[in-house]
Amino acid sequence: MATTYLAREANAQGIIEYPPPEHQTWHDLIVRQQAALPGRACQEYLDGLAKLQLPLNRIPQLGEIDSVLQQTTGWRTTAVPALISFGRFFGLLADKAFPVATFIRRREDFDYIQEPDIFHEIAGHCPLLTHPAFAAFNETYGKLGLTADKTERTFLARLYWFTVEFGLVGRQAQERRIYGGGILSSPAETEYALSGKPEYREFNIADVLRTPYRIDRIQPIYYVIDSIDTLFELAHTDIMSAVRRAMSQGLYPPHPSLTHTGEQP
Numbered sequence: 086m087a088t089t090y091l092a093r094e095a096n097a098q099g100i101i102e103y104p105p106p107e108h109q110t111w112h113d114l115i116v117r118q119q120a121a122l123p124g125r126a127c128q129e130y131l132d133g134l135a136k137l138q139l140p141l142n143r144i145p146q147l148g149e150i151d152s153v154l155q156q157t158t159g160w161r162t163t164a165v166p167a168l169i170s171f172g173r174f175f176g177l178l179a180d181k182a183f184p185v186a187t188f189i190r191r192r193e194d195f196d197y198i199q200e201p202d203i204f205h206e207i208a209g210h211c212p213l214l215t216h217p218a219f220a221a222f223n224e225t226y227g228k229l230g231l232t233a234d235k236t237e238r239t240f241l242a243r244l245y246w247f248t249v250e251f252g253l254v255g256r257q258a259q260e261r262r263i264y265g266g267g268i269l270s271s272p273a274e275t276e277y278a279l280s281g282k283p284e285y286r287e288f289n290i291a292d293v294l295r296t297p298y299r300i301d302r303i304q305p306i307y308y309v310i311d312s313i314d315t316l317f318e319l320a321h322t323d324i325m326s327a328v329r330r331a332m333s334q335g336l337y338p339p340h341p342s343l344t345h346t347g348e349q350p
Contacts, residue, residue: 088167088168088200090167090186090188090190090200090202091166091167091188092164092165092166092167092186092187092188093187093188094164094187095164099148100146101144101146101147101164101187103143103144103189107144107189108142108143108144110189110190110191110192110195111143111144111189111203111204112141112142112143113195114189114190114195114204114208114272115139115141115204115208116141117272118208118269118270118272118275121272121275121276122134122269122275125262125263125275125276125278125279126262126263126264126269126275127254127255127262127263127264127313128262129213129216129219129264129313130212130213130263130264130269131212132212132215132216133157133211133212133213133214133215133216134208134212136153136157136212136215137150137153137207137211137212137215139207139208144189144203145207147162147163147164147185147187150162150185150207150211153215154183154211154214154215157214157215157216158181158214158215158216158217158220159181159220160181160182160183160214160220161181161182161183162182162183162184162185162206162207162211163177163182163183163184163185164185164186164187165177165184165185165186165187166186167186167188167200168186168200169184171230171238172231174227174230175226175227175228175229175230175231176227176231177227178223178224178226178227178228178230179224179227179228179230179231180227181220181224183206183210183211183214183223184206185203185206185207186200186201186202186203186206187203188202188203189202189203189204190202190204195272196271196272196273196274197271197273197274197303199300199301204270205266205267205270206266206270208269208270209266209267209268209269209270210249210266210270213264213266213313216313217317218313218314218315218316218317218320219249219264219313219316221316221317221320222248222249222316222317222319222320223249224320225320225321225324226241226244226245226249226320229241229324229325233325233328236332237325237328237329237332240294240328240331240332241324241328243293243294243295243296243298244290244293244294244324244328246267246298247288247293247296247298247306247307247308248265248288248293248308248310248316248319249265249266250265250266250267250268251265251267251268251298251304251307252264252265252288252307252308252309252310253265253278253279253285253307253308253309253310254309254310254311254312254313254315255309255311255312256287256309256311258285261279261285261309262279263275263278263279264313265307271303273303274303274304277303278304278307283304283305283306283307284305284306284307284340285307285309286306286307286308286309287308287309288308288309288310288311288315289308290319290322290324290327291327291330291331292308292337293308294327294328294331295331295334295335295336295337296308296336296337297336297337297338297339297340297343298343299343302342305340305341305342305343306340
């Protein structure tokens with residue numbers, strides 16, 4: 086996937102300087118998003134957000150995020166370009182370093198952006214990286230991806246997609262909440278995800294690994310885990326055996342709203 090975005094680089098003092106319009110975009114995104122979070126975001130995410138104390142009027146520096154992550158789970162961030170190789174992505178996660186592309190979306194991509202920008206990574210994922218279960222799952226995922234072949238990585242990508250990016254938590258409908266960063270960094274999808282319009286499926290790794298998805302639209306299907314600690318349990322299962330079974334069985338037919346899978350491995 087090509088991108089028209091360019092990441093900003095740190096100066097000699099390690100500071101990334103963003104122009105005022107980009108700080109304004111961050112402000113508008115986070116103010117709108119935080120208004121949508123109550124009753125939708127899971128408590129573990131809200132707890133992490135409180136720990137990070139993200140500024141409203143400017144894009145935070147990565148060092149500010151690192152100081153909190155290091156104290157809570159031993160993680161840190163790493164500045165990366167808009168797109169990185171799968172090998173580097175897996176390697177960073179395996180090393181407890183979360184990749185953050187240091188650019189912010191344009192106004193025309195305000196509601197949803199295919200490329201992960203700094204708002205997606207910082208506001209979407211970093212709050213939950215303060216939680217041990219979420220952090221452990223990301224580390225395990227990185228280690229598995231490093232040793233997986235190309236086809237195995239394609240199936241692994243579905244696991245990440247339907248958990249870290251677009252996962253829901255809570256067995257009962259009335260207690261269902263969002264933990265996926267792809268949802269939580271999209272104001273439009275945050276409102277949509279719990280609206281009753283999408284299809285909600287109980288999490289089952291065998292099904293998740295065989296479910297097609299598309300990256301260019303709001304999701305028609307969400308998989309729901311019982312609790313955030315389910316990610317801890319998942320990290321200690323034989324994920325690669327499940328991947329190999331899914332590879333032998335093949336994909337399910339795509340959801341009717343998807344004309345083709347359009348997946349990225």
